[in-house]
Amino acid sequence: MRILLALLFALLALAQPATAQDLLPPAPYAYKQLEDPALEAKAQRLMETLRCLKCQSQAISDSDAPMAGDMRHQVRTRIAAGEDPEAIRAWLVERYGDYVSYAPQNKPIMWPLFAAPLVILLLAALLLRGRFRRAGIKGDGQ
Template identity: 50%
Template sequence: MRAWVPILLMLAAPAFAQGSGPTPALANRQLADPAQEAEAMRLMHSLRCIQCQGQSIADSDAAMAETMRAEVRQQIAAGQKPQDIRSWMIDRYGEWVSFEPDIKGSGLLLWIAPFLIFFAAIWLARGLFRRRT
């Protein structure tokens, strides 16, 4: 009977993995200044939710996205520039958090990869057609 307890606890662990803490104050509340809110929304649409992985933090309902939205709004309200906040988010969560990767470092590979794959496919197809004739 005791051998089942750790197994049951491991199976129940994902249920407790979700954050259940309080929602940050600015996560779902707009800034008072419409210009600042517009800047924040533009930035939030360019940042990927690290929990959902396919949605921007502006569109996601995940607890992590709420935290990220609150952070963006707090920094915008404090007078930070959007590009500085974006850089801070990338430093904190990695290049993957950006829907628009920089054209340097690992971001360069993301921009070049589709062309490399395309040319590799043409080269392989050319080789296959030559062998058949």
């Protein structure tokens, strides 16, 4: 019985950090816009191109998730400090991975994604060429 209680206590202790994010109050700029309309417009343009990691591919500008609010706060704070939007995007990509950005970056690892359709088209053309050749030889002899 003691082992079961100890196991239950351990599971509850591990589950607490997972819910801690939702219990904190929102960051100051999560729902409050910047006072300068030009800076807010710049922040909005950037936030529309960043993906909420908790939602189903929703932009952080539209998401009500606490994590999206924290990301909006970071974007607005950094824009207000004069940081370049692309530098902010790079920081978020470094922190959360490529998935956070709707604008994928060209990296050498991605070349197979662009080469694969060309290789498939080339193979299809070669197969069709061979099939038409064989059909042409059969057609000439009859």
